[in-house]
Amino acid sequence: MDAHRGTGGPAEPDTGAHEGEPRVDVGLDGDVSSLTVTGELTEAARRPLVRAVTDQMLSVPTLSRVELHLGGVSYMNSAGMAVLVQLQRMTSPRAVTVALVDPPPAVARPLQLTGLWRRFEVVEEGAGPADAGGAPTSGAQSRRPDGPDGRSA
Numbered sequence: 001m002d003a004h005r006g007t008g009g010p011a012e013p014d015t016g017a018h019e020g021e022p023r024v025d026v027g028l029d030g031d032v033s034s035l036t037v038t039g040e041l042t043e044a045a046r047r048p049l050v051r052a053v054t055d056q057m058l059s060v061p062t063l064s065r066v067e068l069h070l071g072g073v074s075y076m077n078s079a080g081m082a083v084l085v086q087l088q089r090m091t092s093p094r095a096v097t098v099a100l101v102d103p104p105p106a107v108a109r110p111l112q113l114t115g116l117w118r119r120f121e122v123v124e125e126g127a128g129p130a131d132a133g134g135a136p137t138s139g140a141q142s143r144r145p146d147g148p149d150g151r152s153a
Contacts, residue, residue, distance in 0.1 A: 022073070024048040028056065031064045038072035041080030041107065053087055063096050069125070071102040076110055084111075088119060101125050 022039030033056040035049065057063055066087065088098045099121040100107070111117040 021045070021048060024052050026052045026056070028060065031060060031062045033060070033063060033066045034069060035066065036069040036072065039074065041070070041073045041076035041083065043079035043083075045080060046083045046086070049083055049087060050090070053090060057091065057094065057096070063094070065097045065099060066091060067099045067101050067123075069101045070107050071104060071125070073104060073107050076107045078110075080107075081110060081114065081116055084120070085116065097121060099123050 021044040022037055022041065025036040027034040033053070035052055037045065037049070053066055056066065091098055101123050102125045103111070103122060108117070111120070
């Protein structure tokens with residue numbers, strides 16, 4: 001798996017990143033892109049996430065899936081939710097699935113309360129193969145679309 005840090009580094013030019021911008025680590029395994037987000041999912045996350053997904057879509061014509069690993073997200077506001085929806089809208093014309101991997105309560109709860117939870121495939125990392133229908137590419141198991149505990153929002 002090819003991995004690199006996608007938000008600044010010695011080899012990348014200074015793009016005016018602000019202090020509140022989250023860290024985004026990008027990896028690629030075949031036609032599956034993995035983005036690991038650490039920090040706050042707010043408006044500051046828009047630039048690094050859109051840039052990373054755009055780069056992956058341009059460099060991998062066969063890209064089929066973008067997995068957003070969100071276990072390291074400590075906070076998300078409405079602007080962060082808008083970023084997730086924007087990523088989904090960017091990828092949908094090419095039939096690229098955006099999956100949320102291990103979203104913590106800080107991410108899951110606002111998505112459930114707004115009904116956006118149902119727009120995304122949500123998976124648990126390392127949970128083993130999914131029930132009938134196969135496993136997502138990462139080997140993660142899908143959660144029910146209505147919430148992490150099966151209750152509707």
